Amino acid sequence: MADGSLTALRDLRRTRQLHRLGNLDWFEAAYRVYLLGGFGGGAVLWISSSIKDTPLAESTAAGVLRNGPAALGLLVAIAFMAGIRGGAQGGPIALEAPDVVYVMLAPVDRRRALMRPAGQRLRSAMFTGAASGAVIGQLAARRLPGSLVAWAAAGALYGATLAGVWVGVAVLAHTVRVPRWLASTIGLVAVACQGAALAWHIPGPANPAGSLGLWGWRQHPTDLIAVAVTVIAVVVGLLMLRRISLDALARRSALVAQLRFAVTMQDLRTVILLRRQLNQERTRQRPYVRLRPSRSGHRGLTGSVWRRGWSGLLRFPVARLVRMAAIAAAMGVLQAEVVRGTTPAFIGTAVLGFVLGLEVMEPLSQEVDQADRADALPVDRGELMARHLLAPAVALIPFAVIAGVAAILTLGGDSAAIVPVAILALPTVLGAAGGGVVSIVRDMPDPTSSSTQQAFMPPEMAGFTTTIRLAWPIVVSALTTCTVLLPRTAVRLGDSVTAASIRAALGATLVVLLIGYWVRVRDRLRRRIRAFLDEGKSYSSQQRSSA
């Protein structure tokens, strides 16, 4: 019976593949590849050209050799933690909802039925890891001993191993049914051990895996242990696929379908929202602090929205607060790297700030998602949305402090850095988070446009618009994070760093204020523009009819 069922499964997959290929718009697909190639290649070239070609000093290179395995191993340990936690939460495999109901509930060998989706997951992760590793490897080759090909190959090997660790450990954790608390504990211990290895130069559990990343320079055959362990984890995980939880598959299937759609639509906000649901991250039933009931019933618009904002913010789960703190710390580290000379790092800060904005602006997101409710209120929507920025902005203050502390520590605890960091931290974090605000507010239903306008957009224009849509919020965030270049230039020129920091902070504050103003007047501006265009059209048609 099982063989007949598996034959049916193979036939179905073939039929569906043929249907999909038949429905594929090849021109559209080619255009997307062209866009991705153009922008992706351009970004790699730009970052490559931003990195100096002069080899590192001997002492610095020795430092890379000494700390490299532990530092790269730390990334592997983080991948291990992500994998074991993801597996405990039901990852990493996701099936379509009908597959769960029709295939998984049929008398078929689940291991054989799941082998293909599991293999696809592994392949895509390893390909992404290897490609990213190769790109970073060729960048390393510019400043470190070793050939470009060797570094690219070593980067690819390291990236593929890292991805293999993530997927293999996730499948294992899922099939062994590791409890979530235990997965978090094991993951944290692994990261802590590797962090200790980096800090105190002791052997770390992920050092061999990290050492693979330096094979472009020198090769240690013992590092292949990491590859062997990864392969074993993957193979054992695949052999245990029969034990996978249908509960998790059913839960993830619907979310993953939405997630794929959101990715297709470049809707990053929805992607993040769905990732939270995938990880079963729920807001707390009870807030950390219960807000006192208002003495007078009437609070006004600002007071009501402020209170509503804190009611949501005080329900953030611990996991999200920790993630936000980690993002803020990473922002601080990257800004410090900009000061130390790695200019493109400010784009990384912008991306992180954008994500932080999406995280903290939850009350605003909820309002946008419940558009009908907001539209039914007897207040201007722009006024309402602008007030939603206040509570999250205040909530960002501790994260700005975290970012500032991380920046100062990255700069070696230099006391001269304290004043500029204190001046810049809050405006930078607020402005960078502003990209998230732009992304959220932009998704509000437009009171003036109709879907038919977009439907008739030519493909060339649609592709360009899609790219702009994806990049624009990050650009807004980057406008703020690039202000750190002012104090950096002041340091190089011997000018007053404090004065430059104040100028930079003013620039960042201006961006923040402009975002707030845009949120407030966006609808009104759009209506005016639409009315102006309609007036022009009716005037033209009158002219034509009179002629």
Next chain:
Amino acid sequence: MTAALSTHQLSKDYGDRPALEPLDLEVALGQHVALVGHNGSGKTTLLRMAAGLLDPSDGEVLVMGHVSGSMEARRSLSWLSDSPTFYDDLSLWEHLEYVGRLHDVGDWQPKAEELLDRLQLGTRRDDVPTTFSRGLRQKAAIALGMVRPFDVLLVDEPFVGLDQNGKTTLLELLDEAAAAGSTLLVATHELAFVGRVSRLLALRDGMLVYDGPPNDTDVHSLVLPA
């Protein structure tokens, strides 16, 4: 004699909220059972655990003596969800073929054609069910649940969205399945249906509050929340 469906201390909680308190239950072969309760009483949770789609927090469910979700249990049990899902690139007929073949039904076509005719879906057999209305989707799901052989049929809210004709056909199909010796467990808010079954189970806030013949109780009082 092996029960068609049995639960032993079966419970489920979602975090700090219990959805089903520990439940011991036996449903004999060929029994026709209705499961009632207010919204959130635990009906769907119980059915999904029996189908193997939801992991119990504690306890176990056996289907024809086999742990739910096992190969043998899957062979015996058919599950009809209240929110059916379909592949968006397969026609209804291709769905039927697929489900029939997955269950190794050699001669699935006559059964499929009969089901489509009775459910008035014959003219829609080459259409993709994801484009159907709520009622037609429900009918398509019924066809998919019944095109394959089963000993136990679990049905969750089968009448939602169905027109009168569809309800009548479904009742006939359920009666025929029961007459053929299958065990039926149907969760429903349609209290009129309760009169057709031999046994009534009522859940309230995750606890079994009634288990007996449907005629010995006031069904309306059973479906009120505490």
